[in-house]
Amino acid sequence: MDRSKEIVLKVxxxxxxxxxxxxxxxxxxxxxxxxxxxxxxxxxGESGCGKSSLAKAILRLLPRNAGRYDGEIWLHxxxxxxLDEETFRKTIRWKRISMVPQAAMNALNxxxxxxxxxxEPAMVHMDMSRDEATRSAVRMMQHVGxxxxxxxxxxxxxxxxxxxxxxxxxxxxxxPDVVILDEPTSALDVLTQASIMNMxxxxxxxxxxxxxxxxxxxxxxxxxxDNVAVMYAGQIVEVGDARRFFPKPLHxxxxxxxxxxxxxxxxxxxxxxTGQPPSLLNPPTGCRFKDRCPQRFAKCDExxxxxxxxxDRKVKCWLYV
Amino acid sequence: MSNKNGEMxxxxxxxxxxxxxxxxxxVWYELKRFGFGHAGYVRAVDGVSFDLKQxxxxxxxGESGCGKSSLMKTILGxxxPTKGDVIFDTTALSQTKGEDLRMYRAKIGYVQQDPFGxxxxxxxxERILEEPMIINGITDKQERRRRIEKILExxxxxxxxxxxxxxPHMLSGGQQQRVVIARAxxxxxxxxxxxxxxxxLDASVxxxxxxxxxxxxxxxxxxxxxxxHDLSTVRYFSExxxxxxxxxxxxxxxxxxxxxxxxxxxxxxxxxxxxxPNADNALVMREVPKGEPPSLVNPPTGCRFNPRCAQxxPGVCDVNEPPPFSVSNEHRVACxxxxxxxxxxx
Numbered sequence: 001m002d003r004s005k006e007i008v009l010k011v012x013x014x015x016x017x018x019x020x021x022x023x024x025x026x027x028x029x030x031x032x033x034x035x036x037x038x039x040x041x042x043x044x045g046e047s048g049c050g051k052s053s054l055a056k057a058i059l060r061l062l063p064r065n066a067g068r069y070d071g072e073i074w075l076h077x078x079x080x081x082x083l084d085e086e087t088f089r090k091t092i093r094w095k096r097i098s099m100v101p102q103a104a105m106n107a108l109n110x111x112x113x114x115x116x117x118x119x120e121p122a123m124v125h126m127d128m129s130r131d132e133a134t135r136s137a138v139r140m141m142q143h144v145g146x147x148x149x150x151x152x153x154x155x156x157x158x159x160x161x162x163x164x165x166x167x168x169x170x171x172x173x174x175x176p177d178v179v180i181l182d183e184p185t186s187a188l189d190v191l192t193q194a195s196i197m198n199m200x201x202x203x204x205x206x207x208x209x210x211x212x213x214x215x216x217x218x219x220x221x222x223x224x225x226d227n228v229a230v231m232y233a234g235q236i237v238e239v240g241d242a243r244r245f246f247p248k249p250l251h252x253x254x255x256x257x258x259x260x261x262x263x264x265x266x267x268x269x270x271x272x273x274t275g276q277p278p279s280l281l282n283p284p285t286g287c288r289f290k291d292r293c294p295q296r297f298a299k300c301d302e303x304x305x306x307x308x309x310x311x312d313r314k315v316k317c318w319l320y321v
Numbered sequence: 322m323s324n325k326n327g328e329m330x331x332x333x334x335x336x337x338x339x340x341x342x343x344x345x346x347x348v349w350y351e352l353k354r355f356g357f358g359h360a361g362y363v364r365a366v367d368g369v370s371f372d373l374k375q376x377x378x379x380x381x382x383g384e385s386g387c388g389k390s391s392l393m394k395t396i397l398g399x400x401x402p403t404k405g406d407v408i409f410d411t412t413a414l415s416q417t418k419g420e421d422l423r424m425y426r427a428k429i430g431y432v433q434q435d436p437f438g439x440x441x442x443x444x445x446x447e448r449i450l451e452e453p454m455i456i457n458g459i460t461d462k463q464e465r466r467r468r469i470e471k472i473l474e475x476x477x478x479x480x481x482x483x484x485x486x487x488x489p490h491m492l493s494g495g496q497q498q499r500v501v502i503a504r505a506x507x508x509x510x511x512x513x514x515x516x517x518x519x520x521x522l523d524a525s526v527x528x529x530x531x532x533x534x535x536x537x538x539x540x541x542x543x544x545x546x547x548x549x550h551d552l553s554t555v556r557y558f559s560e561x562x563x564x565x566x567x568x569x570x571x572x573x574x575x576x577x578x579x580x581x582x583x584x585x586x587x588x589x590x591x592x593x594x595x596x597x598p599n600a601d602n603a604l605v606m607r608e609v610p611k612g613e614p615p616s617l618v619n620p621p622t623g624c625r626f627n628p629r630c631a632q633x634x635p636g637v638c639d640v641n642e643p644p645p646f647s648v649s650n651e652h653r654v655a656c657x658x659x660x661x662x663x664x665x666x667x
Contacts, residue, residue, distance in 0.1 A: 040603075046523040047494070159613050160385075189384040190550055194594035195609040202606075216523055219553065222598045223607075243600040260525045263597045264553040264580070272529040276493055 005036035007074075008210045009058075009097075009178050014071035016057040023281045024067055027053035029234035031071070032306070035178065035227075040204060040211040042221040042242075044257070045231035046277055051214045052102065054231070055180045058212075059099050060088055075177065095125045098171040099180040103187060105163035108155035115141075115151030118169045125174050133173075140169040143206065145199055161192035165199065172209065180212045185220055197223040218261050222246055230254045233278050233288040240313030250315045253289045287318065295319060339372035340410060340544045341396070341512060346370065347404035348391045352618065363617045365391035367568035368405070375511065378538055378545040380555040380576065382591070383565035386614055389548050392565070393514050396546065398426045409512065427457045430505030432515040432534075436497035436522075440489040446478075446500055447485040453507050472503045475540075476533060495526035499533070506537060512544045513537075519554065531557050552595045556580060561651075564588050567615050567625040573645070574652040584654040586610075586630050624657065632658060 016028040027050045035041050045051050056062065058073060060080075073080045080092050098121075101107070109117055118141060119133035128136065138148060144165045155163055164184065171179050184200075185193040201224060203209065215221045221228070225242035230251060238251040249255050259271045275292040278284050284291065290300040299318040306316045348366035351359065365388040373379050383389045394400045396407055398414060407414040409425065417425050433439035440449060450469045459465055470481050476499040478484045489497055498518065505513060515534060519527040535558060538545050547558050555562055555576060562580075563573040564587065572585040583589050590610050596602050610629040615621050621628055627638040637657050645653040646660060 046525055161613070190552070190591055190594045191384060191609055194596075194607040198606050198609065201603065218524060218598045219596045222600060222602045223596055225600065225603055242603065246598050246600040257525060258598060260528055261598055262528065262531075262551075262553040262557060264556070264592070264595050265597050267556075270528040270557070272527075272532075273525040 005039075007034045008037045008076065009035040009212075010072075010074035011058065012072040012074070014054070014057055014073065016053055016062070016069050017067040018053075018063070019065050019067040020281075025280045026234050026283060027280055028057050029280075029283070031231075031234075031236050033229050033236060033239050035210050035212060037210055038204065038208055039226035040200075040213055040224045041227040041229060042213040042215060042225040043229045043231055043236075044215060044218055044221055046257075047216060048277060048280070049231045050234040050280070051216075051231055052182055053234075055099060055101075055182050055212070055214055058180065059093055059097055060085075061099075094121055094171075094176065095174050096176050097178045097180065098174060098176040100167050100171045100182060100184055102182045104167035104184075105160060105187070108163055108166060110155055113152050113154060114146070114158070114166055117155075118166060118173055121170055122173045136173055137169070140173045141166075143172070143203060144169045145195075159192075160188055161196065164188060164192075164196060168196075168199075172203070172207070175207065176209065178210050178212065180214065182214045183216070184213070186215065186217060193220060194223075200224055218257065230257065233283055234280055235288060235316065237289065237317065238313070238315045240309075240315075244310075244313065250309055250313065250320065251289075251317050252293045252295050252319070256292075256294075287316075340375045341373040342408040343369055343371050343392075343396070343405075344408065345405035346392070346395065346402055346407060348388070348395050348400055349403040350391075361618050364568050364620065365617055366395065367617075367620075369565075369568075369570050370405075371563060371570065371573065373512075373544050373546065375544055376538070376542040377561065378535075378547055378559040380547045380549060380559040380562040381565060382549060382552060382555065382562060384550060384614060386617070387565045388568040388617070389565055390516070393516055393546065393548055396512075397429055397431055397514055398422055427453070427508050428510050428512070430508070430510035430513040432498075432502055432505045432513065432518045434517040434520060436494060436501045437489065439501050440497060442489055445486050445488055446473075446492075449489075449500060450504055450507055453504060457508060468507060472506055475506070475537065476500075476503045478503065493526075494522050495530060498522060498526075498530050502530075502533065502537070506541070509541070510543070512546070514546045514548070516548045517550070518547075520549070520551065527554065528557070534558070552580070552592060553597070564591065567620055568617055569625060569655065570645075571626065571655045572653070578649070578652050582652075584648055584652070584659060585626075585656045586632050586658075587626050624655070634658075 011031055011033050014028055014031045018025040018027055031054060043051050062069060075096060080088060115134060115137055118137035122128045122133035122136050146162055146165050146169060185196050213221060213224055228242050228245040229236050229239040232253050238254045249258050256273045260273060262270050273292055278288055286301040287304050290296050304316050304318045306314050307320050309315050309320050346366055346369045349362040349364050352361050352363060354360040369392060381389050391400060395402055402415050412425055451465055454465045473481045473484060478496060478499050519530050522530060531554060549555060559576050562576045563570045566587050572588050583592055593608055612629045615625055623639040623641055624643050627633045634657055643655045643657045645655045647653050648659050
C-alpha cells in the first residue's frame with residue numbers, strides 16, 4: 001500500500017476463537033490488514049471462511065462462546081484492544097466504527113418510524129437532543145437517497161432497497177471513521193444493487209468515511225473496492241490494490257476464486273474449485289489451501305509466510321517466497 | 322390425463338409438439354378488504370405465452386415481484402390459472418383436478434432456491450429421496466433403493482452408502498443442493514423447474530451445480546425452466562431466455578441474441594447493472610432507471626415500464642400497451658421503439 005496514505009484502521013495479528021462442544025473453532029486466525037482513509041477495502045471469501053467473525057472481532061461484538069480474542073486494532077493511533085468494555089462501547093462502537101450487519105434491512109424495528117430509527121444512534125452515541133438528531137438524520141437520509149417524507153413511515157411500508165438505504169443511514173448518522181458493511185447488497189435485485197453501489201461510491205466522495213465491505217459476491221465487490229483482501233479458512237491469504245488484484249490475482253486460491261465467477265461479457269468457461277474448505281476446528285497444518293491447490297509442492301506442509309510482492313501487495317504463499 | 326393408467330405419452334406421440342405450452346396465462350390474486358370485501362386483484366402474471374420443447378432449457382429473468390415465482394408455481398400445479406392455460410404434454414392444467422392433478426405434479430421436478438430450507442432437518446438423505454416414490458406408489462423396496470443409488474451417483478454424491486444415513490445439516494451447501502436436485506429427479510420427470518438454484522451458494526460451487534444441471538438436462542433430454550435474477554449465469558445454461566417485468570414478458574430471444582443484442586430498455590438496464598469483476602467498476606457510476614417496479618394492483622397504463630424508461634415516447638408508451646414486435650428470427654420485444662423495425666408478430 002502507498003506509504004503516503006493515511007491509515008485509519010490497522011489490524012495486527014487479530015485472533016478470535018470460539019469454544020464449541022466439538023472443540024475450538026479458529027474463526028479469525030492472525031489477520032493483518034490496513035484500511036487507508038477514505039478508501040474501501042473489500043474482504044472476499046467463501047461462506048465459513050471467517051469474514052463475518054472478522055467484522056465482529058473488529059467491533060468487539062462477541063458471542064458468549066468466544067474464546068481466545070487478541071491482537072491489535074489501531075484506530076489512528078489508539079489501540080482499541082487496550083480499552084475496557086465500557087470505554088469501547090462509549091467512544092468507539094458506532095461513534096467511530098459502525099456496522100451494517102447482514103440482512104440489516106430486515107432487522108429494522110417494525111413499530112418505530114424510520115426517521116426516529118435513523119436519529120436514535122445520534123442521540124445515544126453523540127448526546128444530541130432529539131431535534132438535532134432528527135436534523136442529522138434528515139441530512140443522512142438525503143445522502144443515501146431516502147426521500148424526506150419517508151421520515152414518518154414504518155419499515156414495512158418501504159421496499160427492500162429503501163430499507164437497506166435506511167440501515168446504511170443509521171450506520172452513517174454518527175459520521176464514523178470506519179463503516180463495516182456485511183453483505184450489503186446480497187439480498188437485493190440487480191438494479192437495486194447497482195443503485196446502492198452507486199450511492200456508496202458517492203458517499204465515499206462526499207464523506208470522509210472509510211469502508212470495509214465484506215462479501216462473497218466478487219463481481220459486485222469490484223464496484224467499490226480500492227483494496228482487496230482474500231480470506232480463506234480464517235486467514236487473509238492475499239491483500240493488495242484492487243486495480244492490480246482483479247486483472248492478476250496472485251494466490252492460487254484467489255486465482256481459483258476469480259476463475260469461478262461467471263462472466264457476462266466474456267465467454268470464458270468458469271472453473272470450480274474442487275474439494276471443500278477445511279474445518280476450522282482442526283485446520284490443516286502448513287498452508288490451509290494445500291489440499292485443494294493445483295500448484296502444491298513439498299514446502300506447502302509448512303506454514304507459509306506473508307511476503308511482500310512488488311511494493312504494495314502481500315501474499316501468503318510459498319510460491320512467492 | 323389422457324390415458325387412464327397414468328403412463329406418460331412418449332416423445333414420438335408429441336409429433337414435434339412443444340412439451341410445455343403456456344397460453345396467455347393470467348394468474349391474479351384477489352385482494353380482500355377486512356377478510357371478505359373485494360378490493361381488486363394483484364395481477365402477478367398477466368398474459369404470458371411461451372413454448373418449451375423437450376430437451377430445451379429456457380431462462381426466466383426478472384426482479385423480485387415481477388411474477389416469476391407465480392408463473393413457476395402455476396406451472397408446477399400449485400396455483401390455478403385465472404385465465405389462459407398451461408398445457409404440459411397433453412394435459413391442460415385448467416381442466417385437471419384431484420388425482421390427475423397429483424399425477425401432473427409428479428411429472429415435474431422442482432429445484433428450490435434455498436437447499437437448507439427445502440430439506441426436512443429430521444429426515445436422512447435416504448428418507449428424503451424415498452418419500453416422493455412412496456407417495457407416488459413405487460411399492461417395490463428394491464426398486465426404490467436402486468433408483469436412489471442411481472440418482473445419487475448421477476448427482477455425484479458418492480460414496481452412496483456414506484451419504485444415505487446423513488442428515489441435511491451434516492452436508493455442505495453444495496451437497497444439500499445436490500440432494501435437492503436428486504429429489505427433483507427421482508421421479509424421472511421430463512420437465513425440471515429450477516428456481517434460483519445457485520443463488521444461495523458460494524461462487525466456487527455455483528458453477529459446479531450449474532454444470533451438473535446442464536449434464537442432467539442433456540443426459541435425460543429434460544426440458545428445464547431456469548428462473549434467476551442473475552444474468553451472468555444464464556450463458557452457461559439455456560437456449561432461450563425471456564425477461565419479465567411487472568407480470569409480462571417484455572423480451573424473448575435466443576440466449577446469445579439477448580445477451581449480445583438486447584433491445585428492450587429494461588433488458589439493457591439489467592445488463593448494464595450486472596457487473597463483471599473489474600477494478601474499473603469502482604470509477605464509474607452505473608446507469609440505473611429511476612424509481613421502482615410498479616404495483617401489480619394498479620399497473621401503469623400503456624407499457625408498464627414507461628414511468629421509468631428514459632426513451633419513453635409521450636402519447637404512445639403511456640397510452641397503449643405494446644404488443645410483442647418481432648425484430649429478428651425468434652426475437653420478440655414488447656416495446657413501441659421497435660414498431661417500425663418489424664412486421665407485427667402476434
